[in-house]
Amino acid sequence: MRGHVKLGPEVGVDLPLAKRRVRGAVEGDLASIFLAIAIVLGIVLALALLAGADTGLLGALIKWTPFLGKGFLLNVVMSLFAIFFGTIGGVFLGMGQLTPASWISLPAKILTQIFRNAPWLVLLFYCIFLLPFQIRIGGQTYAIASWLRAAIGFTIPVIANFSEIVRGAMQSIPSGQWEAARSLGYTWRQTVTSVILPQCVKRMLPPWMNLYAVLLMATPLASIVGAEEALTNARTALQAESNSLLLLPLYAYLLSWFFIYSYPIARLSMALENRFAVR
Amino acid sequence: MDSITSFFRDLHERSGINLTILYDPFDMDRFLHGLVLTVVLFLVSAVASVVIGLAGAGFLTLPYRVPKAIARGYVAFFRNTPPLIQMYFFYFGIGALVPTARNASGFPQELIDNFDWALIALSLYAGAFNIEIFRAGIEAIHRSIVEAATVLGYSKIAAFIYVMVPLAWRISLPALCNNLIELLKTTTLAYAIGVPELLYVSNQIWSDNINTFEMMNVLMVVYLILVGIVALAMHRWERALRLPGFGATSP
Numbered sequence: 001m002r003g004h005v006k007l008g009p010e011v012g013v014d015l016p017l018a019k020r021r022v023r024g025a026v027e028g029d030l031a032s033i034f035l036a037i038a039i040v041l042g043i044v045l046a047l048a049l050l051a052g053a054d055t056g057l058l059g060a061l062i063k064w065t066p067f068l069g070k071g072f073l074l075n076v077v078m079s080l081f082a083i084f085f086g087t088i089g090g091v092f093l094g095m096g097q098l099t100p101a102s103w104i105s106l107p108a109k110i111l112t113q114i115f116r117n118a119p120w121l122v123l124l125f126y127c128i129f130l131l132p133f134q135i136r137i138g139g140q141t142y143a144i145a146s147w148l149r150a151a152i153g154f155t156i157p158v159i160a161n162f163s164e165i166v167r168g169a170m171q172s173i174p175s176g177q178w179e180a181a182r183s184l185g186y187t188w189r190q191t192v193t194s195v196i197l198p199q200c201v202k203r204m205l206p207p208w209m210n211l212y213a214v215l216l217m218a219t220p221l222a223s224i225v226g227a228e229e230a231l232t233n234a235r236t237a238l239q240a241e242s243n244s245l246l247l248l249p250l251y252a253y254l255l256s257w258f259f260i261y262s263y264p265i266a267r268l269s270m271a272l273e274n275r276f277a278v279r
Numbered sequence: 280m281d282s283i284t285s286f287f288r289d290l291h292e293r294s295g296i297n298l299t300i301l302y303d304p305f306d307m308d309r310f311l312h313g314l315v316l317t318v319v320l321f322l323v324s325a326v327a328s329v330v331i332g333l334a335g336a337g338f339l340t341l342p343y344r345v346p347k348a349i350a351r352g353y354v355a356f357f358r359n360t361p362p363l364i365q366m367y368f369f370y371f372g373i374g375a376l377v378p379t380a381r382n383a384s385g386f387p388q389e390l391i392d393n394f395d396w397a398l399i400a401l402s403l404y405a406g407a408f409n410i411e412i413f414r415a416g417i418e419a420i421h422r423s424i425v426e427a428a429t430v431l432g433y434s435k436i437a438a439f440i441y442v443m444v445p446l447a448w449r450i451s452l453p454a455l456c457n458n459l460i461e462l463l464k465t466t467t468l469a470y471a472i473g474v475p476e477l478l479y480v481s482n483q484i485w486s487d488n489i490n491t492f493e494m495m496n497v498l499m500v501v502y503l504i505l506v507g508i509v510a511l512a513m514h515r516w517e518r519a520l521r522l523p524g525f526g527a528t529s530p
Contacts, residue, residue: 117502118503119463119467119478119502120464120467122467122498122502125478126499129491129495217362218361220361221468223363224470231361247372247375248368255360255361259360263359266355266358
């Protein structure tokens with residue numbers, strides 16, 4: 001896979017071929033070693049946990065592992081919430097961008113650009129401050145947990161980013177498809193839902209997975225606004241231990257959690273991209 | 280100037296829209312300082328990340344396994360871990376190991392302060408993405424061009440610097456533009472380690488004046504303008520560098 005791939009007779013720039021070469025070999029070698037180390041570290045920790053080890057820095061890491069894990073679960077939950085609603089919203093906003101009616105497409109384009117280009121942290125602050133702290137449904141008041149408000153805050157940029165992915169994929173479908181559907185008497189809506197979008201799914205999958213990875217990498221921002229996710233819990237643990245020697249290992253440990261979760265997704269996304277590109 | 284300040288002071292009294300940064304000299308001053316710091320943070324880390332990207336992409340063209348593996352591992356690590364935790368890792372984790380010096384008046388002073396750590400973390404983070412971008416750019420150049428350079432007597436390094444980089448640079452610019460916009464947005468993370476950049480000072484201002492809503496909107500508009508400026512500048516540059524007949528990718 002790595003090493004030299006024979007180039008064809010083309011001259012000058014050959015982006016698709018270069019991309020194919022890139023995808024196969026990207027992030028090999030040391031990355032796999034990283035992964036192996038992380039897995040071994042995990043197994044060692046698990047064994048030590050079972051053995052009831054409780055000494056030194058390793059002991060502290062093990063002691064706080066369930067607490068960090070609980071926080072990390074919240075990161076995953078927030079990311080799944082945001083990707084689920086973000087994808088639904090993004091499909092509609094993306095279709096809206098390409099609607100022939102300009103009173104729909106113009107606002108859709110503006111919304112997409114605003115929320116795609118604003119920093120995630122600023123959007124998160126918006127949601128934290130502007131969403132109500134509690135809502136009343138039928139006389140009952142429900143408090144909205146800070147993690148849920150943060151998850152809504154992550155959903156907004158996901159909608160805008162996915163909207164661009166949808167627009168790009170829809171525009172990449174050859175115009176002959178649109179014309180063929182129209183000549184068969186399909187309305188715009190029918191063309192999009194039963195001709196264009198089904199073909200887009202394959203093209204949208206790799207960028208969608210990249211978006212999910214970016215989203216997951218953004219979830220620790222929720223710690224700034226008070227959700228009890230992995231980073232918040234790590235800081236709580238550090239305060240409780242009050243040992244400055246623990247800072248480096250604990251943050252490294254936390255980074256490895258995210259790496260172990262995200263790296264397989266990145267590899268899968270590259271593999272998919274590679275597979276689709278060949279066809 | 281006075282008419283502007285009095286207008287916004289009036290606006291506050293009449294409509295309750297409290298834009299202190301436009302009439303209160305103290306708030307205006309700290310807001311501008313935050314803005315300058317954000318711009319400096321962005322520019323310095325952008326340059327550093329491009330240097331890292333070129334160096335890493337250069338490593339990947341070498342025929343040796345070790346530098347390649349280092350570059351790939353670096354890219355994999357920084358792309359698959361959260362930038363905020365990276366920043367904490369650098370500032371609190373590694374920063375705790377860096378000895379503190381004493382300044383002129385005898386107080387302890389960090390050798391590498393939070394602004395420096397933010398710069399380091401942002402440069403390394405964006406640099407990882409730049410390696411990928413430049414690598415794709417370099418690999419998009421056909422081998423015959425490098426061979427031609429070799430025939431003309433260029434050494435491998437000279438061919439890389441004078442032939443590959445200028446061509447790869449042109450191919451990479453659109454992707455680089457996107458990544459620099461991401462970097463600009465990511466500078467807000469420096470807020471978390473107390474660097475008084477735009478978001479941080481805005482937070483101070485809305486905490487003091489309870490004008491959260493106004494400041495949030497100001498912040499949003501300012502960031503959109505900054506992103507617009509970066510995008511515009513990069514597109515201009517792209518157009519200025521365009522070679523006739525090269526780069527079929529640009530429509």
